[in-house]
Amino acid sequence: METHVLVNLLALAIVAVGVFVGRAIRRDRLWRESLVQVWRRQPIAILVLAAFIAIALLDSIAWIGGKVSGEDVLAQHQARSLIDRTFQGVSELGYSEPRAEVLFEDPLQRLNDPGGHLLGTDILGRDVLHRMLKGARVALLIGGLTSAIAIPLALLLGVSAGYFGGRLDDAVFFVMSTLASIPSLLLLIAIVMALGRGTWQVCFALGITSWVSLCRVSRGETLKLRELDYVQAARALGVSELRIIRRHILPNLLHLIVISFVLLFSGQVIAETILAYLGIGVDGSWGQMIDQARNELSREPIIWWNIAAAGMSVFSLLLAVNFIGDAMRDVLDPRTARERE
């Protein structure tokens, strides 16, 4: 199957999961009220995040064919997304300032699309706004895919270690302390170097380095939950272990999962900017844009629009995610909720 078909299906699957989770939240009074509170606290952050998600989804829906303006022969045979299609055929010869009519380094050369590049063009004449919008998908992919690897792994090991104890617990604890003893950025670099460069490798490496913290928390929480009266009662009634974990343990860990998902997310995006600087980042990410643009600041006159676009995107995404994460922790974590009262 072609990759773009797969990506389209993935985008549809994400929308479907989103609708499903939304319906589940609507039915559950506690979660509905919590999310309303989060919305009341951080409406702007949620709107910003929603905008990024919408851009990423628009950039995920791609197909081959359609009219390509200009002489871009290559593009005719590639899958292009909805975002690509709104920016088609407006590539230039080199740098141009935002909304400029002429080339930056050669003012006599008129642009192919005068005044059309809202954020200018980069060294290869690519539209900066276009690259910036495409970065949203990469950033969300890094955060989302990584969490999709890290959270199930952490829950599986953490809950089973905490619930069953014994040898399993010892083994999981040893693996956790071993991985936690290697500074996470170094482990990340080591894994990416061993697996080779690429998007999947980086996401896998980020997943492996970030499951430990959630695993530790969920193990500790499971140890506590296991001793609670209703769990003991369920066990005395002969309910199967799997059912106890599913019905009585996991729902009580849900708030921790949500909080750590949000916290993991911003950590991943920051880690990717560092990897991009080291030359082992993800193609098309904002980190890579920053890395490519960092020497442009030392030019005279300086080229600021590239790094400004990428930097502001990373900053606003992280800011939105961090504010939402804070609000969620305030609302969902029973400890901080008590402190507030």
Added chain:
Amino acid sequence: MLAFVLRRFAYGGAVVLGVLGVLFVLFFAIASPDDIARRALGDKARQSAIDTWKANHGYDRPMWPIEDGQFRADSLLFHHYATMLRFEFGDSDYDGVPIAERMRAGAGPSLTLTVPLFVLEVSVSILVALFVAVFRGTYIDRAGLVVSVLMMSLPIVLSIIGAQYLIAKTLAWFPLSGYDRSLELMSRFLALPVLVGVISGLGGEVRFLRTVFVEETSRDYVRTARAKGASEMRVMLYHVLRNSLIPVLTRVVMQIPFLFTGALLLESFFGIPGLGSLLVDSINNNDFATLRVWVFIAAILFVVAQIVTDLSYALVDPRVRLE
């Protein structure tokens, strides 16, 4: 007490062996010696060239100790453990220079950056967090939290680039990059990296420490101290800070690896010839031998730091008995 210390060290030793295992899986099992040779020589290298390269760099051994039913004492697995544990790091895969020599040469410049950075980071973040905690629930507190989140949302790469552009290039207060052994020049070169390092770590630290201090100020003994007329200064510094030393200490030790990684970027951006620059070079040169040693040493330092923290709990809190 002695039994606890011995057990703690034994577990630390086991973790170090585990770290070596992780390194073996990554750099011998996943990235096989053939892969490593191919990265050094290029994808189209002939098999004979790859074999010569492997022989020259000591990779021409069987991977596992038991191969084809017979025991091999010279296997890569044994060799890896034996040399690393004896701290015989061998030569760089890239240019054949002894790795230990490079690490020793880099340690000095790195320490001149990381020690002031660490001391300043810890003291500034504790002071700011105490200040914010005194004003808990007021606008100062809320502003402090918002500023912390703003700082946390700025990737360190961006803050370094921003500081270099603004302070070093435009305002020309400090040199853009470089290093010198004489104390006077060194302090000029190190001022900006230390400043950037402190500021980029401050947000997360202050937010964490503030929570610890605020939790502590709601305890009864703090109310007692206030009731008997202790000044706010004395309450905060003498009572609250001392009683929250355990989480503070844990957090400070947790910062040690971040210090490494933070310094990694600072060193390479600001041209400081330390361990961080060595690591960045080894990544760019596909120098797996150096990379392995680097990760191993960082892990050992971290394990030692964790043991020291565990033991120092007894020092800062007389209620803790090491058993």
